[in-house]
Amino acid sequence: MANALKGSLIEYYGYLKILDICNQDKLKDDIRTLQELLNDLDELIGLGNVKEKVYNLIDYQKVQKMRRDKNLQTTKSTLHLAFTGNPGTGKTTVARIVGRIYKQIGLLSKGHFVEVSRTDLIAGYQGQTALKVKKVIEKAKGGVLFIDEAYSITENDHSDSYGRECLTELTKALEDYRDDLVVIVAGYTEPMKKFFDSNPGLKSRFNTFIEFEDYKATELEEILITMCRNNDYVLSEELRINIRYFLEKQVSNKNENFANGRMVRNIYDDLVMNHARRVVDIDDVSREDLSLITDKDFVLKIE
Structure with missing residues (x-):
């Protein structure tokens, strides 16, 4: 034994x-330098409100650090963040950039990124969840711990003792390691409100709440065009018109499960696959054939 x-x-x-x-x-x-990281943030399509809040947060933390270095009084605020909004709005991407920026301005020792979900935090037996959470925290120290769909931890709030055990340990870690750990929790807006209400001490550990709004149709189109350009594909003018119409309709009819950038990724993957099927048997295929995606490759139903 x-x-x-x-x-x-x-x-x-x-x-x-x-x-x-x-x-x-x-x-x-x-x-990447701090300026390069800030450029990466700026180059993200849309997210105007998010960028403004992140910039304000960076300025605030930089000044607080300068005050500490000069032995001036500073507020005891945490670095932890809450990102709310629908999927596919760039929450994970922004979280990664924030971690590296915090490293560059001296707030984190490593700046690495650890992403987890409920299954990574909660064990199958009583008493083991706390150990599992501690292991995740140990792995994330010095960087960013990103918990997507954080409300799933307490989804069975009346019967899930494992979820409560996880939340208790996580809340303790938010305070104990506040000087060299950023925890970012993310998920749909309404369930996240319930998540914070589920533990009295949880919300007080988070100073910054950022809402990620859905993309507009024009922004989704720009994301798709950028993905194509970065991979040496070009959309025909007729296809761009059809896709624009499709995206406008999707945005106008969206519900709470609207997938934003994930939908665009799926469209891109379908376009590339359909394009490959179309050109694979072309004799003496040209460079234009291999790069130009046309309306023939857009088989999604447009009503």
Whole structure:
């Protein structure tokens, strides 16, 4: 029994060491300057409200750090953030950039990004969830812990003791590691309100709440065109008109499950696949054939 426990401990700490090495390798690869990271944020299509809030947040944190360096009084605010809104609105992308920016301005020691869901935090047996959360926190320290659909932790709020155990441990970590850990929770707006109401001390750990609005049809079109351009594809003028009409209709008829950028990604994938099927058998295929996507490749139903 003792030998088995010893072996498990060695495997566990060996696993953590490997994770740390992998994270360090990833961080070494990311050599972007602060200005380059800010440019990456600026280049994101749409998200005007989000960019403004992130810029304000960065300015505030930079000044607080300068005040601390000069031994001036600073407010005891946390770095933790809450992102709300529909899927496909850029929450994960912005979270990654924020982590690297915080590293560049000296708020985080590593700036790496760890994304988890309910299954990564909650164990199947009583008492093990706290250990699982601690392991995730240990992995994320120095960087960003991103919890998407965070409300799923407490979705069975009347019977889920595992969820409550997870939330208790997470709330403690938000305070204990506030100086070198950013936790960003994200999800649909209304369920996230219930999530924060589920634990009295949870909401107080978050100072900044950012709403990610749905994209407009013109922004979705721009996202698609950018994806094509970055991969050496061009949309024909007729296809652009058809897609514009399709996107306008999707936006006007959207519901709470509107997929935003994910929908555009699906359209792009379908276009590229249909284009490949069309040109694969062309004799003496030209460069234009291989890059031009036409209305023949757009098979989505347009009513």
